[in-house]
Each structure stands twice: as C-alpha cells, then as structure tokens.
Amino acid sequence: MSHRLPQASPEHVRTSDGAFYDDLDGSLVEAWRLLEEGVRDRHSPCHTPSLCTLDAEGLPAVRTVVLRAALPEERLLRFHTDLRSHKVAEMAAQPRVALHAYHPGCKIQLRLTGQALVHHDDEVARKAWQASRSFSRLCYGVEPGPGAAIEAPWDWHQGEDDSVDAESFRNFGAVLVKVQSLEWLYLAARGHRRAHFDWRGGALSKSWLVP
Numbered sequence: 001m002s003h004r005l006p007q008a009s010p011e012h013v014r015t016s017d018g019a020f021y022d023d024l025d026g027s028l029v030e031a032w033r034l035l036e037e038g039v040r041d042r043h044s045p046c047h048t049p050s051l052c053t054l055d056a057e058g059l060p061a062v063r064t065v066v067l068r069a070a071l072p073e074e075r076l077l078r079f080h081t082d083l084r085s086h087k088v089a090e091m092a093a094q095p096r097v098a099l100h101a102y103h104p105g106c107k108i109q110l111r112l113t114g115q116a117l118v119h120h121d122d123e124v125a126r127k128a129w130q131a132s133r134s135f136s137r138l139c140y141g142v143e144p145g146p147g148a149a150i151e152a153p154w155d156w157h158q159g160e161d162d163s164v165d166a167e168s169f170r171n172f173g174a175v176l177v178k179v180q181s182l183e184w185l186y187l188a189a190r191g192h193r194r195a196h197f198d199w200r201g202g203a204l205s206k207s208w209l210v211p
C-alpha cells in the first residue's frame with residue numbers, strides 16, 4: 001500500500017503572491033507570465049483559454065483554443081485554426097474577440113479583449129506551420145471542413161501522413177490577437193484583488209476594481 005500523498009505540481013500552485021499582491025504593475029506582469037507559461041506548458045490551464053466571437057445572429061460563440069504564443073511587449077496572442085471553421089467567418093465579420101482563462105492553482109482569472117487578424121499563406125502562417133508538429137498539421141486536412149453537417153458520425157476523413165501537408169496548409173490559419181484590454185481577478189484569502197488594464201486610448205490606462 002502506498003502512503004504517498006498526492007503531489008501538487010509546483011508550477012501550477014502559487015506559493016507566494018509577494019511579487020504582485022497590491023501591486024497594479026506587478027499584477028499585469030503576472031498576468032502575462034501566466035499566459036507565457038500557458039504557451040510552454042500544456043498542463044497549465046492557461047494553455048487552453050476560451051475564445052469568444054459573435055456569430056452571424058449576433059450571439060456570443062465560445063470555444064476552447066490552444067494558446068500558441070503570448071508576447072507581452074507586442075501585446076499579441078496567437079492560436080491556430082482551420083480557415084473553414086465558423087470562428088474564422090465570425091472574426092472576418094467582427095474582429096473584436098474576447099478570451100478567458102482561469103488558473104485554479106493560482107486562483108487567478110484573466111479576461112481579455114482584442115482585435116483578431118487571421119493570417120493565411122503569409123510569413124506568420126508559414127512560420128507557425130513549420131513550428132507545428134506533423135500530428136497537429138494532419139487535422140487541417142480533414143474533409144469535409146470542420147462544422148460541416150454529415151449524415152453519419154464517421155462521414156469524414158483526414159490524411160494519415162505528411163504527404164497531405166501542402167493541401168492541409170491551404171486550410172491553416174494563424175490568428176494573432178492584439179490585446180486591447182485585460183482584466184485581472186485574484187481570489188486571495190486575505191482579500192480578493194481585481195484590476196483592469198486598457199490600451200484602447202493609445203496609452204495604457206489601469207485601475208483597481210471592486211472584486
């Protein structure tokens with residue numbers, strides 16, 4: 001019989017909040033650090049944020065995406081998607097999007113808004129494609145395209161090796177989101193902290209909010 005207690009992964013549990021508690025700038029730095037960690041670490045909850053767009057009827061449409069890049073200096077996030085997916089048409093019609101992630105280990109929720117730009121068959125898309133694993137690339141060869149209605153659940157197929165790469169790349173989109181606002185919520189036993197950061201006026205405006 002094992003007497004070992006379950007171990008929490010140290011990377012996923014906050015041990016000290018000294019670097020950002022009651023510190024507005026520190027909270028923003030920590031927010032971006034969590035996003036960067038989410039890119040590197042597939043076990044981080046920030047690896048799979050929710051992306052919200054508006055559909056053709058004006059209703060919010062939300063789904064999970066994998067965060068592929070987080071660049072604090074440029075205020076950019078990147079995820080990949082199939083150009084035939086509904087979200088691409090939605091972002092073409094309304095490029096303003098929202099993203100959400102909650103990190104239970106750190107008790108931090110991030111809510112972001114931004115302007116999405118879908119890159120296809122350009123330098124950004126090519127670099128992202130080359131950095132993707134061949135297993136991930138195969139998904140972009142699925143036929144018919146994602147979201148198409150089918151008679152039976154197995155009425156679709158995708159290639160099984162790299163020979164379909166060129167065709168799959170035609171369906172590949174690398175989406176850059178220029179972050180326009182970020183809301184921080186930290187649930188702390190000694191007092192919750194909430195802050196809002198907004199770049200829409202040109203310069204950064206920042207403020208604490210009632211949690």
Ligand SMILES: Cc1cc2nc3c(=O)[nH]c(=O)nc-3n(C[C@H](O)[C@H](O)[C@H](O)COP(=O)(O)O)c2cc1C
Pocket residue numbers: 048061063064065066067079080081082085086087088146147
């Ligand atoms: C863990 C997880 C990760 C996902 N990552 C992506 C992704 O990076 N890009 C993507 O387009 N869809 C991703 N999906 C699928 C989407 O959530 C969604 O089902 C699909 O893209 C269709 O969305 P749409 O019809 O709104 O375009 C992921 C789903 C899960 C559960």
